[in-house]
Amino acid sequence: MEMLQGRDLPDIWMFVRVVEAGSFSEAARRMGTTKANLSRAVARLEKTLATKLLNRSTRKLGLSEAGRAIFQHALHMVEQAQGIEALAAGMQAGPGGLLRVSASMAFGNTHLAGLLPAFLERYPDIRVVLTMTDRYVDLVEEGIDVALRFASRIDMQSAVARPLAPLHYVLVAAPGYLEKHGVPAGIEDLPGHRCLTFGTTGAPAIWEFVTGGERARVRVDGVMSANSSPSLRLAMLRGGGIALLPTFVVGEDIRRGEAVQLLPHIDPVGTFGDRIYAVYLENRFLPPKVRVFIDYLVERIGERPYWDAF
Structure with a gap:
């Protein structure tokens, strides 16, 4: 396997866009390029990584097992690059895009799902995918932007944990x-x-x-x-x-x-710790969609959660 170089970044970008579009032809249409150009880019990336990324057939395009894991990392790289672009273009005031959120089944069903409509009305350019699960979620591997977790403290090297509210x-x-x-x-x-x-x-x-x-x-x-x-x-x-x-x-x-x-x-x-945290990947150029979502939760919940009003 060769080492990734700066010249490989365009190929990584194209690989992500092909997966998001679901086909080479649709990705080519969205990007204003040709299927052949995208196919060559993905083939170069597979050669560099010595790994098959896509399973191709005449009717369906799918990720290989290695491709699924690599796609999440590649997607994170692309989103970081977009954050830099947004910062340089002065677009931080207009958050948008797909926001992937993870929460426990209990908190997601009891509160978070009900808090989302007002958030989406405030930021109409954001779309939310809410994943509810009680298992540990790897932010990078599963492409999660923000995970809501319960703990007494969170020790992380590559992620940030912002306290949202006390847990009583x-x-x-x-x-x-x-x-x-x-x-x-x-x-x-x-x-x-x-x-x-x-x-x-x-x-x-x-x-x-x-x-x-x-x-x-x-x-x-x-x-x-x-x-x-x-x-x-x-x-x-x-x-x-x-x-x-x-x-x-x-x-x-x-x-x-x-x-x-x-x-x-x-x-x-309690068995789940004493605080609710919003956990997200460490990033100097925090995507606006992540920043406004966490700010919204702090605003709506805060140190005196509404569910403690009794």
């Missing part, structure tokens, strides 16, 4: 459950209650709390476990038991009186 937790139960089983007077009463725990093994859970400046741990046997906060919320609302949940999941239920916060003088320690 509460013990909650439905009024019907408390009428039937009573209200716990302290954390020492929790093992005697029906508890709904986060996890997949069904093993007893350890709930941790801060009380009087000290940390305390309580072992509870869950009558139901799930690896989904919204699922635990639904079971709790149906009278299934006591749950320890993030306030972004259950805050509105407390405000409406459909759930009751238990032991409010004690602070639960």
Whole structure:
């Protein structure tokens, strides 16, 4: 394999455009060039990398396994170049383009999807692709512009983590459950209650709390476990038991009186950390679409999230 040189950048650019267009002919039409020119550029890049990038057929164009990984890196290079162009042309005031966002299933469904319409109305030249998953997302490999993550701290070498909002937790139960089983007077009463725990093994859970400046741990046997906060919320609302949940999941239920916060003088320690971060690749020329999206989330959520209004 040869070393990539500056002269290879146009070939990388053309490779990205061919993949985005889905065919050589469509890419040629968009770029105002010929199919032959684009084909030669991709062939040169494949020779330089000693790797097949595209699987060609008469009806379909697809990425090879290596091509999929290389495309994400190439796309990042192209977007960085476009950021430099935008900066030089004084176009930073007009963000646009495709914005790829990743979030957890719970936060994406509960809040982020509802926040996007006002953002898109404010910035009509931006289009958003929202990917919701509870697994770790590699920004480069999967072509993600911004990932929303929960953590106590984030250590990264090639990415930036901007704090968006605090992440709080509460013990909650439905009024019907408390009428039937009573209200716990302290954390020492929790093992005697029906508890709904986060996890997949069904093993007893350890709930941790801060009380009087000290940390305390309580072992509870869950009558139901799930690896989904919204699922635990639904079971709790149906009278299934006591749950320890993030306030972004259950805050509105407390405000409406459909759930009751238990032991409010004690602070639960959640399993997902204590802050929501917006994580994006380090870039001196931060694309305007990324900057305005993160600014919008800070504006709409901030240090006093609306879901904590209860």
